[in-house]
Amino acid sequence: MKKLALLFTLALSTLSNAWVIDGLGDYKFEALSSQTYVMHGPLGEPSVQNYGFMNNPGIIVGKQGVIVVDPGSTLQVGNKVLEEIEKISKKPIVAVFNTHVHGDHWLGNQAIVAKYPNVKIYAHPKMIAQAKDGESDLWLGVMNTLTEGLSKDTVAVYPTDATSHLQKIVVAGETFIVHNDITGEAHTDNDIMIEHVASKTLFLGDNDLMQRFGRFDGTSSMHGNITALQYATNLNLSHYVPGHGPSGNADNAVKPFLDYLIAIQEESKKGYKEDLADYEIKPFADKRLADYRDWHGYDAQLGKHINKMLLEIEALDI
Numbered sequence: 001m002k003k004l005a006l007l008f009t010l011a012l013s014t015l016s017n018a019w020v021i022d023g024l025g026d027y028k029f030e031a032l033s034s035q036t037y038v039m040h041g042p043l044g045e046p047s048v049q050n051y052g053f054m055n056n057p058g059i060i061v062g063k064q065g066v067i068v069v070d071p072g073s074t075l076q077v078g079n080k081v082l083e084e085i086e087k088i089s090k091k092p093i094v095a096v097f098n099t100h101v102h103g104d105h106w107l108g109n110q111a112i113v114a115k116y117p118n119v120k121i122y123a124h125p126k127m128i129a130q131a132k133d134g135e136s137d138l139w140l141g142v143m144n145t146l147t148e149g150l151s152k153d154t155v156a157v158y159p160t161d162a163t164s165h166l167q168k169i170v171v172a173g174e175t176f177i178v179h180n181d182i183t184g185e186a187h188t189d190n191d192i193m194i195e196h197v198a199s200k201t202l203f204l205g206d207n208d209l210m211q212r213f214g215r216f217d218g219t220s221s222m223h224g225n226i227t228a229l230q231y232a233t234n235l236n237l238s239h240y241v242p243g244h245g246p247s248g249n250a251d252n253a254v255k256p257f258l259d260y261l262i263a264i265q266e267e268s269k270k271g272y273k274e275d276l277a278d279y280e281i282k283p284f285a286d287k288r289l290a291d292y293r294d295w296h297g298y299d300a301q302l303g304k305h306i307n308k309m310l311l312e313i314e315a316l317d318i
């Protein structure tokens with residue numbers, strides 16, 4: 001009976017032609033354009049159920065090879081991402097971009113490098129420095145704990161090439177423009193946003209989030225994040241890929257998070273003027289943000305976001 005069930009599962013996963021994660025869904029690369037594809041990851045926190053997979057790996061299929069953005073969170077997830085990439089194109093992977101230092105986006109580098117040892121991996125210089133200076137150990141630990149050891153054997157494979165603002169990178173016949181240091185700090189102090197020129201696509205990393213909120217950690221700036229999203233929108237591109245959640249155009253895949261941040265900013269400014277504490281501001285913000293209550297992490301993050309915004313407003317004294 002067990003064998004039959006296994007056969008049935010195998011048959012189903014072949015039928016769906018995707019990475020099937022029990023209880024979560026089917027994960028495969030979806031086309032944004034004739035050259036660009038995104039595998040939109042689960043929206044939760046790393047867990048046994050999702051193997052630690054939670055981000056949006058992206059690929060660009062060039063004439064002579066494939067370029068990958070953020071290949072996932074562990075060796076095992078990276079291998080699955082690689083498997084799904086090969087269903088789209090068998091061309092060699094010639095370059096990888098890592099959008100920022102958070103390990104859910106880049107610890108999958110290991111899987112790509114195991115197959116393509118000479119692949120170039122691009123990231124912000126501060127990302128590379130911080131990854132080597134403890135962040136990778138921190139994230140390896142997070143993944144190992146939350147997946148209860150499913151990420152075993154994952155090691156940090158660091159980016160090889162530091163980017164600079166508006167750097168033009170031509171690889172596999174494709175042109176990319178790297179946008180970083182727009183504000184110094186946004187989701188982190190080491191974010192890059194990657195523009196694929198031909199398809200007019202922008203990969204925003206966690207500067208943009210959809211249907212899922214995250215933390216603003218020690219190196220982040222909510223004001224900077226607002227500026228980065230306004231900058232991204234002003235690039236007037238066709239496709240926008242957030243770090244988590246569905247891709248789309250500027251209106252349906254950037255504006256929602258931008259509007260959220262602006263609402264937090266406005267409510268916090270009002271509260272600051274009236275000398276209110278973060279918990280006193282929260283009910284006003286919550287009322288205004290009713291549309292966001294079903295985003296993953298809303299309850300856990302709203303108070304923290306207001307607290308962080310208040311600290312920034314205080315520091316700026318605006």
Ligand SMILES: [Zn+2]
Nearest residue numbers: 100102187206
């Ligand atoms: Zn992040």
